Amino acid sequence: MPKAVWLLVIGMVINVTGASFLWPLNTIYIHGQLEKSLSVAGFVLMLNAGASVIGNLLGGFLFDRLGGYLSILLGAIVNVASMTAMVFWHGWPQYVIFLTLVGLGSGIIFPAVYALAGAVWADGGRRAFNAVYVAQNAGVAIGSALGGLVASFSFNYIFIANLAMFAVFFLIAAVGYRHMSEVKGAQMNVISENGMVKNRSKLLALSILCGAYMLCWIGYVQWQSTIASYTQEINISLKQYSLLWTINGAFIVFGQPLVNYFVRSFKDNMKKQIIIGILIFIVSYGVTAFAQDFKGFVAAMLILTIGEMLVWPAVPTIANQLSPSGREGFYQGIVNSTATAGRMFGPVIGGVLVDLYGMPALFGALIVLLVAALFLAVGHDYPLKKQKNSSETSISSH
Template sequence: MTLIHRLRRSMADYPPMLWLLAVGCFLNVGGLSFLWPLNSIYIHEELGKPLTVAGLVLLLHSAGATAGYLAGGSLFDRVGARPVLLTGLLTASLVIALPGLIDSWPLYVAVMFLFGLSASFVFPAINALAAKVWPEGGRRAFNFLYVANNLGVAVGTAIGGLVAQVSFDLAFLSASLTLFLFAVFAFFKIRDPEPSVTAPAQPVAEAQAAAPETSATFERPLTPEFKIPWLPINALFIGFLILWIAYVQWQSSIAVYMQSQGTSLSAYSLLWTINGVLIFCGQPLIAWLVRVFRSPSSQMFLGTGLFLIAFLLILLSNSYSVFIAGMIVLTLGEMLLWPCIPAAVSQLSPPSRLGFLQGLIGSGGPVGRMLGPLIGGLLYDHFPFSTLVLFIIGLMLIPLICFAVYMRTART
C-alpha cells in the first residue's frame, strides 16, 4: 500500500496534461531512437556509401532539424500546440516510411532532410505547452519531460537494434508506426490550455515556496507581453550551443579515440548505458542539488563545471575507468543543464512568443550536433588527442561567460 500511495502522490504532484505530454515524449523519442544510432550503419553498409558521405547526410538532417525547431516554435505561437504536433508527426511518419518501401539513394537523402525538419516541429511545441500548463513548475516540468525522453531513448534504441537485425526496412516502418501512434494520441488527448491558464495562478516566488524541494528560484518574473529580453536569451542560446559542441564529442571523437586505444564497441556502449541508468536513478541527487543551488544561473554554472571536470579527467588518463568516471560526471552536468536552460527561457518569454523562443533555444542542439563532429574531427585528424580535449576545456569558458551575462541581465 505504501508504494501505491507514493505513486498516487507522485502523480498528483504534476498536472494531468504534463503526464500526457510525458507519454507523448516517450512515444516520440522512442520512435526517433529506432533510427538515430543506425543511420550511419545503414548508409555505409546497406546503401554502400562511404562514412564521409554518411556524415554529410546527417549534417543535412541536422540542418533540417534546426529549421524545424524554429518553424515549429513560431507556428506554436500562431496556431497552438495541437496543429503543430499533428502536422509534424503525420509528416514525419509518412516521410520516414518511404525508405522502408522504396530503396533509392536520392530519395533517402531527401527523406533525411524532410524527416529532420518535420520531426523537430514537435519539441518546441511540447516544451512551450509544458510551460503553459504548469508555469509555476519551473524546471520541474522540463525535468519531468527530460526523464520521459531518456526513457524513450533507452527503449527505442534497444528495440530498434533488434528490429534492424531482422530488416532495416522494418526499422523504418516501425519508427513510422510509433510516430503515427503519437499523432493519434495527440489528436485525442493533447489540448491547448484555456487562455486564463497561460499566466501563473500565483506569483512565481509563492509557487516555488509551495514546492521548495525541486523548484528553482528564477532571477526574474515572466517578461511583459511586448518585450523580449534578447541579451539573456541570446546568452542562453550561445551557452547551450557550445555545451552541445562539447557533449557530442563523447559520441564522435572520443568514441574514435577509445576504439583506437583498444576499447571494444560493447565497452564504449556501456558508457551510454551508464548515462541512461544514472539519469533515472540519479534524480534524488539532482533534486538535492537543486535545493542547494536554487537559482538557474547557479545550476548552469555547476553543470558547466561538471562538463569541464569530465574533460579534465580524460586529459589526465586514458584508462577505461577514467572514461567511466568522466561519463558519470558528464551525465550529472547534463541532468542539471538540459532541463534548466529551457525552463529559464520560459520564464523570460512573453506568452505570445513562448513557442518561438523555445524553438530558438532548442535549435542550439542540432546546430551543436552539426558543428561538434566537424570541429572535433578536424582537431582529431591534425593534432594529438590532448589538443582536442584542451580546446574543449577552453571552450567551456564561453558558456560560463554566457551564464554570467544571463545572471546579470535577467534581473533587469
C-alpha cells in the same frame, strides 16, 4: 503532475524511443555501412540538424499561432512519412534526404511540447520542463538499449522499429492532445505589454545563454559522432556503445531524486545550476580523453550525465521565465534551435578535427569551447542587470 503533462510525458517517451533506435547509430551507419568518411558523416548530420533548426523556429511560431496540438500533429506527420520512405529506401543519397526530413519533423515537435508543458502546468516551474526532459531520456535509454541489439541483426529492422514508434506517437498526439488544442500563445502586443527595451534585454540575455548552450551541445554531440566511431576503433562493440546511452538515459530517470536534492540547495538559482553543470562537462571530457576501455567510457558518461541533468532542463526554464506572454513558443524555439545548431555544427567540426589532427586535438578543442561557454553563462544576465539599473536610475531621477 497534471494529466495533460503526463500525456505529454508518455508521448515524448514513445517519440524519443523511436528516434533513439537510429540517431546514436547514424555515424556508424554512414561511416561503416555506406562507407563514407567521418567528415561526410558530419555533413549529413549537419543537414539533419539544420532542418531541425528550421523546424524548431517553425514549431515555436506555429505554437504561438495555431496552438500546440496542430503543431505537434504536423511534426508527427512529417516524421511518419519520412520514416515510411526510409524503410524502403535507405541507400545513398536517399538516406540523407529522409534523415533531413526527420530532422524537420522532430524540430517542429520539441519546442511545441516544451511550450505546451509550460502552458498547461504554469505553476510547475522547472518541474514541467524537467518532466519533459526526463521523458526524453527515458526514451533514449529504451531506444538506444534496443537499437544496438536490433542493429546487430540488421540495420533494416532499425528503420522499421523507428517508424513503428513514430506511428504510435502520432496516434497518441491525434487522440490524447486534442483537448489541448486551445492552448497557444496569447498573441499579445509584446511591445505595449512590457516595453520594447525590457523585452530586448530579455531576448539578449536569452541569446547569450543560448550561445553557451550551443557550445555545450557541440561537445555533447561528439558522443554521437566522432566518439562513437572512436569507440569502434578501440574495439568497444556496438552493443557496448549502445549500452552507454542506456546508462545515460537510465541514470537521468532514476537519478532524479539525487539531483532534485542537490538542486534544492540552489533555491531555483538556474544560473548557478548551469555554471556547475558546465564545470562537470569539462571534467567529463578530461576523463574521456584518457579512457581506453569500456569502464573508462562508462565513468566519463556518468560524469557527463550529471552535467547534462543540471544544464539541459535549466535553459528552457529560464527561457520560460524570460518570455513575454504570447511569445512562449518563440522563446522555446530559440532554445531548441540553438541546441540543434550545436548538433549541426558539432559533427562537422569534430569530424574535420579528428580527420586532420586526431582525437587528442578534439578533446583539447572541446575543453576550450566549454570554458568559453562558462564565461557566457556567467555573464548572460548582464543585459537584465543593466536594464534594471537604468530603470532604477530613471525612477530616482524623477
